Amino acid sequence: MSKKSKQKATGLLAIFENPGDLVNAAKKISGRMAINKVEAYSPFPVHGLDHALGLKRSWIPWVTLVLGLAGWCLGFILQAWTSAVDWPLNVGGKPFVSWPAFIPVTFECMVLIGGIATTITLFAACSLPRFDKPVLDHSLTNDRFALFVDRTDVNFDEKRVEEVLKETHVSEIKNIL
Amino acid sequence: MTDTPLHNLTRFEGSRLFKKFLTVLLVIGIGFFAWEMTQNAHRAWANFLINYFYWLSIALFGLFFAALQHITGSHWSVTVRRVAESFIAYLPVSLGLFVVLLFGLPHLYEWTHPHVMETDPILKLKTGYLNTPFFIIRHAGLYILCFVLGGKLVQNSLRQDKENNAHLTVANSRLSAPFLLLFAILYTLAAVDLMMSLAPHWFSTIFGVYCWAGLMYSGLAMLALWVIVLRKKGILSDWVSENHLHDIGKLMFAFLVFWGYIAFSQYMLIWYANLPEETPYLILRTQGPYQPISLALMLGKFVIPFFLLVSRPAKRNQGWLAFCALWFLIAQWLDVYWMVIPAFFEKPVFGMVEIGIFLGFGALFLWSVGTFLRRVNAVAIHDPRIKSALHHHQ
Numbered sequence: 001m002s003k004k005s006k007q008k009a010t011g012l013l014a015i016f017e018n019p020g021d022l023v024n025a026a027k028k029i030s031g032r033m034a035i036n037k038v039e040a041y042s043p044f045p046v047h048g049l050d051h052a053l054g055l056k057r058s059w060i061p062w063v064t065l066v067l068g069l070a071g072w073c074l075g076f077i078l079q080a081w082t083s084a085v086d087w088p089l090n091v092g093g094k095p096f097v098s099w100p101a102f103i104p105v106t107f108e109c110m111v112l113i114g115g116i117a118t119t120i121t122l123f124a125a126c127s128l129p130r131f132d133k134p135v136l137d138h139s140l141t142n143d144r145f146a147l148f149v150d151r152t153d154v155n156f157d158e159k160r161v162e163e164v165l166k167e168t169h170v171s172e173i174k175n176i177l
Numbered sequence: 178m179t180d181t182p183l184h185n186l187t188r189f190e191g192s193r194l195f196k197k198f199l200t201v202l203l204v205i206g207i208g209f210f211a212w213e214m215t216q217n218a219h220r221a222w223a224n225f226l227i228n229y230f231y232w233l234s235i236a237l238f239g240l241f242f243a244a245l246q247h248i249t250g251s252h253w254s255v256t257v258r259r260v261a262e263s264f265i266a267y268l269p270v271s272l273g274l275f276v277v278l279l280f281g282l283p284h285l286y287e288w289t290h291p292h293v294m295e296t297d298p299i300l301k302l303k304t305g306y307l308n309t310p311f312f313i314i315r316h317a318g319l320y321i322l323c324f325v326l327g328g329k330l331v332q333n334s335l336r337q338d339k340e341n342n343a344h345l346t347v348a349n350s351r352l353s354a355p356f357l358l359l360f361a362i363l364y365t366l367a368a369v370d371l372m373m374s375l376a377p378h379w380f381s382t383i384f385g386v387y388c389w390a391g392l393m394y395s396g397l398a399m400l401a402l403w404v405i406v407l408r409k410k411g412i413l414s415d416w417v418s419e420n421h422l423h424d425i426g427k428l429m430f431a432f433l434v435f436w437g438y439i440a441f442s443q444y445m446l447i448w449y450a451n452l453p454e455e456t457p458y459l460i461l462r463t464q465g466p467y468q469p470i471s472l473a474l475m476l477g478k479f480v481i482p483f484f485l486l487v488s489r490p491a492k493r494n495q496g497w498l499a500f501c502a503l504w505f506l507i508a509q510w511l512d513v514y515w516m517v518i519p520a521f522f523e524k525p526v527f528g529m530v531e532i533g534i535f536l537g538f539g540a541l542f543l544w545s546v547g548t549f550l551r552r553v554n555a556v557a558i559h560d561p562r563i564k565s566a567l568h569h570h571q
Binding site: 047101104 | 487
């Protein structure tokens with residue numbers, strides 16, 4: 001992965017003026033032409049784009065669930081061990097392992113560990129932060145939307161892709177070399 | 178042609194068989210109540226109180242939800258708001274049932290007996306609040322609020338269907354503010370009066386919120402159930418998509434967690450402080466014969482449905498959401514049972530009487546809401562936010 005990602009991706013960049021056109025083009029390219037190596041760029045989240053690109057649900061919520069539950073257990077065990085095993089502490093005559101008293105900290109540990117784990121996983125999964133990606137077009141972080149079709153995709157056929165893109169309301173097609 | 182699927186809106190019509198079924202349930206409910214009155218009047222009235230409070234809370238949820246959507250200017254909920262508004266139809270019935278409940282007060286509340294109030298030094302000091310006339314005034318206040326401000330809210334919404342006037346939406350969002358404020362106070366009083374005063378020595382300052390969490394919990398489930406039924410009948414299928422169901426599901430999940438949070442807060446503070454005037458209520462319920470009920474409540478109202486409803490597909494699948502909604506409604510009943518029954522019996526009582534009276538009240542609720550929906554559009558068709566609601570995405 002590391003070697004491949006260092007190589008500069010080449011292909012066609014179609015730029016659109018509004019998000020609806022982007023979704024329509026994404027449907028055509030990834031749906032009708034079955035090209036998988038497609039990337040969409042937008043200054044804000046566009047509803048229906050994930051579906052049009054054929055993206056599956058992210059696996060990151062599972063990391064949150066599993067590590068959140070792990071944090072829950074850890075928080076509880078930490079308190080039970082410190083107050084009953086390592087240094088037994090009598091608080092108001094209550095049992096050493098008084099679970100109701102442990103719940104708030106247990107809950108906080110779940111939120112803290114689940115939250116931090118999600119952030120770290122997200123950064124790792126997206127290999128962020130990275131600065132080596134070229135700027136394809138300056139308007140993409142401002143007011144325009146784009147679809148990048150990678151040349152290395154098995155179904156990539158430059159002429160066909162260009163034809164299909166021209167059927168949509170594309171405002172500009174850039175050839176990225 | 179308009180952008181909304183106006184031409185597709187048909188009225189709700191319950192099948193003949195369903196109406197007969199409701200009549201049978203109502204007769205069963207009345208029958209069991211009357212029969213139990215001759216056997217054990219305490220049990221009959223306790224069940225009457227459980228169901229009175231349970232179904233009243235669901236009906237009040239309808240108005241609360243409508244006011245909440247107006248005051249927040251929500252777009253997503255426009256197509257399901259009318260279903261919530263229709264819950265108001267049960268309130269006149271509930272008022273009638275309250276009059277019936279007044280006959281049961283001496284069976285239910287210790288504080289209605291003057292000799293108890295005079296001999297008990299603590300209760301003597303509470304006489305100013307715990308007396309029958311003031312009890313009726315407080316509860317009547319809730320009904321007046323719901324009929325006057327709540328009725329106006331629903332009336333404006335229905336008028337908009339005919340007049341296509343966007344100003345009515347503005348008027349409703351203005352009405353919602355005083356309604357919600359007064360509702361918070363009066364519902365807290367209703368919870369204290371109907372549920373907490375069963376144990377007149379005991380108090381919990383979080384009790385009103387606890388009951389309100391249950392109101393949202395069961396009300397959202399009832400809303401989800403009605404919306405799904407109307408979708409299956411084809412009335413709401415063009416108006417309510419998986420995205421709307423997903424939002425109702427998210428709110429159900431949110432209030433499930435909220436209930437868990439409030440219930441634990443109430444429990445932990447009493448447990449931690451360990452004060453003799455606060456603990457008897459929980460000792461009675463969490464130890465001895467009622468312990469299984471408390472455990473069932475913790476698992477059945479929080480832990481199990483948490484995992485049933487946590488995932489995204491669970492909230493978007495209408496069959497699964499309907500199953501969860503039924504689960505929620507049963508769990509809420511158990512919660513009200515948990516509040517009422519230990520005040521009367523040393524051991525949990527459960528049998529055909531409990532089920533029969535529950536079904537009788539349920540029949541009244543479904544009948545009144547169904548009748549209301551037969552007469553009005555199931556969607557607020559001229560709400561200015563309707564187009565935005567129809568294009569709601571996640």
